[in-house]
Amino acid sequence: MSVWSAWEVQEDGGATSWFDVRLAFTDGARVDVLAVMSEGCVSVEDVRAQPALSLDDLAVLADWIEGPLAEACGGGPEPAPEAAGSRRARPVWPHGVEGRWLAAQEYRTAQEEGVDPVLAVMCATGHSRRMSLRLIAQARDAGFLAPRHARR
Template structure:
């Protein structure tokens, strides 16, 4: 998964919009949006630019944490996990890593999602018991 970056838009009236953004497969995804009010009315000479943020993410460096993409819950989510798992198997890739990449979850959480997909019947049992 590509790194997330901090983006700040500053408007002429002093209003600011901060967001986290990532570019993946030619698409821009925004997360963690926040906005600040415009500067109070008054002469332009009285306005000062805000002090630089101490947040290292504001420097354009990759964010320390990554926003997790939304993932459907319930039956639909388990079906999508199974599809990602089977597609990775068919391509000879690590299926759990594919689920991790698709869902944005940790390895442990992805394994739980795979187990839930098995329990729901979307994937075959892990071991054949005699």
């Protein structure tokens, strides 16, 4: 695995840094990642893999690059104590009725604040846009949100 700094932007006393990460495997497979570190948080901006990664591999990608990326950043952020044993890349979101109800709350709060409600649900759940839209539809079906279109 190799990590190198791509570029850095200084702003308001802080810095946002982009890193190129390459994982090369003995069988010829390769994964190239563009990772961003800002305010102690690491985000993955772009992933290119040959051959394509499975969903399980994609879910643990952050764990694969965490150590070398922290070394390249001069130590990197320390994990939160409650998350030290966790290997989840996204926040824990409850399933079933409770998850639908919480998604509806996020949706309504975003609407009241005048921001994109789907994006708010995406940020809260850690799910993709498609999965968030599915969760919102389930919340509508459960009666937690008004129907999208009036029935005739």
